[in-house]
Amino acid sequence: MKGTKGFARLQLSNGLTVLVKEAHAAPVSSFWVWYRVGSRNEYTGITGISHWVEHMLFKGTQMFPKGVAEKAIAREGGTFNGMTWYDFTTYFATLPAARIALALSIEADRMANALFDPDEVAAERSVIISERQGAENDPEFLLNEEVMAAAFRVHPYGNDTVGHMCDLETMTRDQLYGHYNTYYAPNNALVVVVGDFEADEMVELIEQHFGSISSRPDQPLVNACEPPQKGERRVVVEDQGNVAYLQVVFRAPTPRESDFFALTALDAALTGASGLTFFGGGLTNKSSRLYNALVETELATDISGSLVPTIDPFVYSLSATVRAGHTVAEVENALEEELARVADGSITPEELAKAIKQTKAQFAYSSESVTGQALWSGFSQVFADYTWSEDYIANLSAITVEDVQRAAQTHLKRSNRTVGWYVPQEA
Amino acid sequence: MSIPGPQDIARHELPNGIVVLVRENHSSPSVVVSGYLPVGAYDERPEKAGLAAFTASAMMRGTANRTFAQIFEELEAVGANVGVGGGTHTTGFGAKSLVEDLPLVLDILADVLRHPVFPRDGVERLRGEILTSLEERAHDTRRMANLTFHELAYPQEHPYARSLSGYTTTVGGISRDDLAEFYAGGYGPQGMVVVVVGAIDTADALAQIEAAFGDWKGTIYERAPLPDAPRISDVRERTISISGKTQSDIVLGYPGPPRTAPDFLEALVCNTILGVFGLMGRLGDNVRDRQGLAYYSFSRVSGGPGPGPWLVSAGVNPANVEPAITSIRAEIRRICEEPVDEEELNDNKAFITGSLPLRLETNHGVARSILNMERYNFGLDYLQRHADLIEQITVEQVQAVAQRWLDPDAYALSIAGPPSA
Numbered sequence: 114m115k116g117t118k119g120f121a122r123l124q125l126s127n128g129l130t131v132l133v134k135e136a137h138a139a140p141v142s143s144f145w146v147w148y149r150v151g152s153r154n155e156y157t158g159i160t161g162i163s164h165w166v167e168h169m170l171f172k173g174t175q176m177f178p179k180g181v182a183e184k185a186i187a188r189e190g191g192t193f194n195g196m197t198w199y200d201f202t203t204y205f206a207t208l209p210a211a212r213i214a215l216a217l218s219i220e221a222d223r224m225a226n227a228l229f230d231p232d233e234v235a236a237e238r239s240v241i242i243s244e245r246q247g248a249e250n251d252p253e254f255l256l257n258e259e260v261m262a263a264a265f266r267v268h269p270y271g272n273d274t275v276g277h278m279c280d281l282e283t284m285t286r287d288q289l290y291g292h293y294n295t296y297y298a299p300n301n302a303l304v305v306v307v308g309d310f311e312a313d314e315m316v317e318l319i320e321q322h323f324g325s326i327s328s329r330p331d332q333p334l335v336n337a338c339e340p341p342q343k344g345e346r347r348v349v350v351e352d353q354g355n356v357a358y359l360q361v362v363f364r365a366p367t368p369r370e371s372d373f374f375a376l377t378a379l380d381a382a383l384t385g386a387s388g389l390t391f392f393g394g395g396l397t398n399k400s401s402r403l404y405n406a407l408v409e410t411e412l413a414t415d416i417s418g419s420l421v422p423t424i425d426p427f428v429y430s431l432s433a434t435v436r437a438g439h440t441v442a443e444v445e446n447a448l449e450e451e452l453a454r455v456a457d458g459s460i461t462p463e464e465l466a467k468a469i470k471q472t473k474a475q476f477a478y479s480s481e482s483v484t485g486q487a488l489w490s491g492f493s494q495v496f497a498d499y500t501w502s503e504d505y506i507a508n509l510s511a512i513t514v515e516d517v518q519r520a521a522q523t524h525l526k527r528s529n530r531t532v533g534w535y536v537p538q539e540a
Numbered sequence: 541m542s543i544p545g546p547q548d549i550a551r552h553e554l555p556n557g558i559v560v561l562v563r564e565n566h567s568s569p570s571v572v573v574s575g576y577l578p579v580g581a582y583d584e585r586p587e588k589a590g591l592a593a594f595t596a597s598a599m600m601r602g603t604a605n606r607t608f609a610q611i612f613e614e615l616e617a618v619g620a621n622v623g624v625g626g627g628t629h630t631t632g633f634g635a636k637s638l639v640e641d642l643p644l645v646l647d648i649l650a651d652v653l654r655h656p657v658f659p660r661d662g663v664e665r666l667r668g669e670i671l672t673s674l675e676e677r678a679h680d681t682r683r684m685a686n687l688t689f690h691e692l693a694y695p696q697e698h699p700y701a702r703s704l705s706g707y708t709t710t711v712g713g714i715s716r717d718d719l720a721e722f723y724a725g726g727y728g729p730q731g732m733v734v735v736v737v738g739a740i741d742t743a744d745a746l747a748q749i750e751a752a753f754g755d756w757k758g759t760i761y762e763r764a765p766l767p768d769a770p771r772i773s774d775v776r777e778r779t780i781s782i783s784g785k786t787q788s789d790i791v792l793g794y795p796g797p798p799r800t801a802p803d804f805l806e807a808l809v810c811n812t813i814l815g816v817f818g819l820m821g822r823l824g825d826n827v828r829d830r831q832g833l834a835y836y837s838f839s840r841v842s843g844g845p846g847p848g849p850w851l852v853s854a855g856v857n858p859a860n861v862e863p864a865i866t867s868i869r870a871e872i873r874r875i876c877e878e879p880v881d882e883e884e885l886n887d888n889k890a891f892i893t894g895s896l897p898l899r900l901e902t903n904h905g906v907a908r909s910i911l912n913m914e915r916y917n918f919g920l921d922y923l924q925r926h927a928d929l930i931e932q933i934t935v936e937q938v939q940a941v942a943q944r945w946l947d948p949d950a951y952a953l954s955i956a957g958p959p960s961a
Contacts, residue, residue, distance in 0.1 A: 138567030139901045171819070180825065183818040188887045190894020209897045239832035239857070246786040247835050247855045250681055353784025354679045356672060385616065396621055399612035409609075414669040437672045467617050474619025474638050477570045481902040537679075538784075 120490060120499055121312055125320060127328045128300025132490055132499055133315050134307045136483050142308025143207040143483040144216040146224065147491045149303075150296035152274040153199045153335055153424065160269075161276015162284060162292050164197040165241055169289060170204065171195065172233040174226040179233065182219045189215060192484075197274050200424045201495045207484045210309035214318060220304075221322035224297055234286040242282070245275045252354050252535050253432065259348045260360050260533035264428055268339040298329035305491040305499075307483040339364075339426065346531040354537035357435035359413075359444050363530045365429040368422035369497050371508075375520035376420055376429055378512045381468030382460050383451075384418030384431065386475065396471060406451040407433055412444050424496045428531075429524065441534045456521040460514050469510050476506065543896065544906055546920040550742045554754050557730035561910050562745040563737045565903055571639045571738025572903040573649065574911055576630035578731035582699050583761045584722065588714055590706015594670060595719045596626035601662030604655040608662050611648060620645050624652060628699055629845045631727075636904070639739045643748060650752035656723060663716045674708050681789040681956040682855070684780045688954035689791035692776040693849060698767045700795075700846065728758025735910045737903040769795035769847040771945075776952045781959040788858045788957025792868055793851025796945055799843035799916050806941040807841050807850065809933050812888045814875050814942075815839025815852060822875070823852060827867045833860045837868070845915075850945055858957050865953065873948035879935045893927040 120134045151163050173179035186193040191208035193216075204223075206216035248254045258273050265271030304323065306315055342364055366372040380387065385398025398404050398416070407413040413433040420429045433444050479485040493501040542548065550562045584591040600622075601608045615622055620637035622645060633653065637645045677683045687703055694701035705711075734753070736745040772794055797804045815823040820838040827837035834856045842848035852872075856864045899905045900923075913922045 138565075140897050141901050180818065180829075184887060187818045187891040188894070190891055190896065190898065192895075192898060207898060209894060236829070236832035240828055240835055243787065243833075243855065243857055244835040246857060249786040252679075353782070354676075356676050356679070386619070396616060396619060397612060397623075398616070400609065400616040405609075408669075409665065411665055411668055414672040434672065434676075436668050437675055438668075470617065471619035474570070477568050477638055478636065480568045481570065481904075483901070 119503065121316075122499065123316065125299065125324055127324065127326055128298075129323050129326075130303045130494070131316065131319055132303065132305045132494065133312050134486065134490070135310065135312050136307050136486065137309050138481070139483070140210045140309050141207060141483055142210045142213040142306065142310055143205060143487045144213055144220065145203055145205040145305040145487045145491050146220045147201050147203045147303040147305065147495055148296055149201060149301050149332070149495060150292075151197055151199050151201050152272055152276075153269050154296065154333070155269050155272060155276075158280060159284060159288060159292070160272045160280045161241070161274070162289060163202050164274050164276060165237065165281070165284065166289055166293050167195045167197045167202050168237050168241060169229055169234065169293070170223050170227050172230065172237065173228050174222050175228070176222045176226065177219055185215060186219070191216070199270055199274065199427075201492075203491065205484070205487070213306070213308065213310065217318055217322040221326065224299065224302065224323070225326050227293060229286060229290045229293065231286045234289060238281065241275075242278070245278060245281060248275060252352065252356070252537070253358055255352055256350050256358055256360050256533050256535040259350050260362055260531055263346045263348045263533070264362050264364070264531040265339055268337045268425060269335070270423070270425065270427055295329070296332055298332075299323060299326050300328040301332050303491060303494055305487045305494070307487040307490070335425070342529055345527050347533075348531070349534045349536060351536050351538050354535075355539060356437070357441045357537055358535035359433045359435060359441050359448070360430065360533040361445070361448065361530055362428040362430045363524050365420060365427055365524060367424070367426050367496070368501065372520050372523065373420070373422070374508045375512050375516040376524060377509060378465055378468050379455065379460070379517050379520055380418045380420050380429065381471065382464040382517070383455070384416055386468050386471035387419065396475070402451055402455070403431070403448065406447050407444055410447060411436055412439050412447055422492075422496050441536065445532065452521070452525050456518065456525065458514070458518045460517045462514055465512060465514065465517070469506065472506055472509055543923050544900065544910060545924045549910060549920050550746065551920060552746055554729070554750060556754065556756055558732045558734065558749075558753055558756075559914060560746055560749045561733070561735045561914060562742045563906060563910060564740065564742060565737055565906065566739045569639050569739050570903065571637060571642050571736065571740050572907050573635040573645065573734065573736050574904070574907040575634075575732065575734035576632045576911070576915070577653070577727055578630055578760055579726040580626055580630050581628045581702065581704050582763060583726055586697070586702060587710060588718060589702045589710040590670070590704070591714055591718060591722055592631065593626035593704050593706065594666070594711065594714055595722050596624045596631045597670075598658050598663055598666055598719050599624050599652050599656040599723070601666060602657050602659045603651045604657055605651050606648070608659070611652070614644065615648060618644065622649050622652065626704065628704060642740065646748055646752040653727065654756055658716055658719045658723070660716050663719060667711060667714075670705060670711050671708060674705065674711065679782055681782055681785055681787065684782065684956040685789040685791045685954045688778050688780055688956065689793060689849070689851065689952055692778060692952035692954060693772065693793060693795055694769050695767060698769055700769065700848070725759065726761040728760045729753060729756045730760050733911060733914050735907045735914075737907040737910070766846050771795070772947070772950050772952055774950055778954050780954065780956040782956060783959055785958045787855050788861050788955055790854045790856065790861065790864060790868070790953070790955050791851055792865065792951050792953045793849050794945055794947070794951060795847040796841050796850030797843070798846055798848070800845070803937070803941045803944065804843055805929055806933050806937045807945060809885070809888055809892065809930065810875065810938045810941050811839050811841040811850065812892060813880055813884060813938070814871060817888050817891055822871050823868065826871055827854060827864055831863070831867060833857075833864045833867065837864070858960065861955055861957070869948045872946050876939070876942045876946055876948065879939050882935060885935055885938060889930050889933065893930050896923065896926070
């Protein structure tokens with residue numbers, strides 16, 4: 114069957130990296146452009162700029178004035194969106210396979226020709242502020258923002274991608290346009306396409322659309338380096354609501370270090386395998402250790418864990434909702450007791466086998482969708498290499514219970530963590 | 541790939557009333573099961589609001605053959621999912637696994653649907669989770685705006701006026717025996733539909749379903765017809781104050797056409813123009829894009845077996861609530877009073893028909909489409925006829941359907957946000 118071929122990778126002369134994979138199970142193709150810019154490249158005064166630039170790329174070019182591109186995609190029955198993260202900004206369209214060239218035209222055009230009309234920048238300011246205000250309505254957003262700010266005092270990972278309100282109120286059109294001109298260039302970008310096409314023809318099409326876009330001078334390096342953490346950090350958020358939340362984050366290795374896989378296996382044992390769907394939609398976690406320690410004991414109503422692969426060292430995060438009638442302190446104590454058991458070496462080979470089986474199942478589920486395949490490969494290429502996802506199961510399978518215990522002892526210790534409490538204040 | 545239809549969907553009725561539908565897809569080694577039982581909040585009394593949803597969740601807490609821990613240990617050990625959820629008209633269930641694990645998954649699904657025991661400790665644990673979620677809802681502007689909208693748009697005795705998950709007062713008063721009794725009275729095979737899509741041979745799938753459910757007996761509830769949900773003839777507005785919030789959520793809408801109404805597809809096209817197409821249709825253009833009033837502003841026509849809502853939702857700065865409502869009403873007025881542009885209509889039709897391959901890309905998407913064809917009795921060729929049905933819709937029909945269901949001057953409107961200064 115043709116659909117089982119892997120990715121081909123190549124680079125155009127202007128520096129654009131291209132990943133192409135045929136998948137013929139459905140008459141659908143998904144086209145993505147990834148830029149190596151996100152909140153990781155921001156600092157105080159311009160926090161949120163990458164996300165705002167992403168919004169401005171939907172505000173028109175000469176060739177595709179505002180609204181024209183999304184209507185053209187919709188007319189063909191496609192989906193079209195953008196997403197900003199710490200390490201990247203990405204744009205994608207998934208279309209009936211015969212119409213995929215439309216996505217190439219739009220993306221090649223706006224790689225260089227976005228207008229940043231001042232009136233549009235002004236109108237978008239209130240939309241972005243509204244997006245932030247909507248997020249602030251959520252207690253868990255407020256808690257996460259404070260926890261991350263405490264966990265990172267030097268590295269920009271301490272800022273949420275949406276940006277701080279004062280920056281959103283004051284950033285200028287020229288700052289936004291400057292950011293775009295600095296980072297939106299073929300030599301700082303990656304194209305990924307998966308779907309129902311012939312790979313040779315697709316590469317030719319990409320060359321036609323993107324080959325003549327000029328590269329730009331090298332983008333500024335991110336030199337920020339978070340100093341080692343020396344001792345536990347704690348934050349308390351007291352704000353509206355009537356439910357309490359706990360978030361505990363531990364400084365974690367990058368996905369290019371083998372401890373990352375040990376922590377992945379540990380996370381699966383603690384809170385269920387999140388596999389490759391860190392954007393959600395994973396499996397239930399009701400047989401996991403922390404579900405049993407926190408939810409089955411009726412201290413919390415849910416528990417989740419997240420180990421996101423990133424370019425620079427990030428965090429392993431645990432979040433729980435405190436059950437009515439209980440306190441954050443009770444949940445934190447129970448969490449700590451379970452983590453101590455893990456550090457003492459209580460993880461079993463059966464738990465590792467379960468993590469691997471869960472991950473394999475998730476790979477199978479995600480291979481149903483070209484959008485999912487393109488997402489995961491592009492994402493991997495940003496922080497490591499697209500082969501990282503291909504090697505994922507093998508790397509996870511190599512982990513032993515000793516590795517997991519060592520990872521727990523190294524990374525999940527008290528001095529490496531930031532603990533956040535959300536304590537609701539009744540009006 | 542062809543559009544699923546009579547040529548590749550097998551439909552089989554078991555003697556006990558279960559309808560089984562199977563479609564093979566061998567492109568990935570996984571399989572999806574999706575279905576429903578004809579029992580839901582429709583069948584609960586108002587003073588027990590939340591009973592059907594509570595019962596559905598509690599079925600997973602233990603069976604005659606397995607404890608809660610065993611159910612999830614067996615499922616999660618193989619990376620499989622099984623879930624049951626109570627809706628208004630039906631209780632839905634679903635499962636997903638590697639195809640080699642389908643026998644296990646069906647065994648557990650049948651165990652959960654047929655032999656739940658509602659263990660007391662598990663029920664109490666679940667009650668605490670539901671009550672905590674209801675506490676969260678009380679401080680969630682989006683959920684409160686939706687809840688309040690339903691109370692305003694439907695008569696008090698209508699099931700659509702009530703919350704599916706219930707209220708702290710009602711959930712607190714539901715006993716373990718209430719759950720067992722509600723289950724015993726209305727969970728049975730008659731009217732059950734189950735769809736299997738994935739890397740499995742049709743005969744094998746049919747045999748597995750028959751083995752799991754073929755000898756199930758049980759009664760289902762008799763239902764009185766739904767109460768009327770009359771057209772709204774005035775402005776019904778309510779504001780919910782939640783202190784400390786930075787954004788207000790607005791829901792403005794009406795009881796809408798059922799999925800089987802003769803004008804449902806016209807409503808679907810009209811709604812796509814109003815608040816879906818491209819970046820949230822005309823509402824997105826006006827409220828978000830031109831005026832910058834909101835991060836989101838979209839519309840949705842829900843369909844379903846009864847008059848589910850046709851509504852507009854928006855999240856705005858508290859200072860912009862009034863201008864946003866004015867703009868939303870202006871767009872509703874425009875679509876009622878002015879014929880839509882022929883080109884705009886064609887674009888929207890092309891979007892609806894053209895997006896079919898994307899909706900059918902995954903096993904889950906195919907299963908959902910097949911389930912709907914069966915649920916509304918459209919026939920297995922419905923997806924194949926769908927494009928023609930959409931193509932026939934005219935400018936006049938779009939305006940007529942807007943006038944029939946929408947009204948810029950008479951609507952239900954809920955606003956949840958910080959107290960106004």
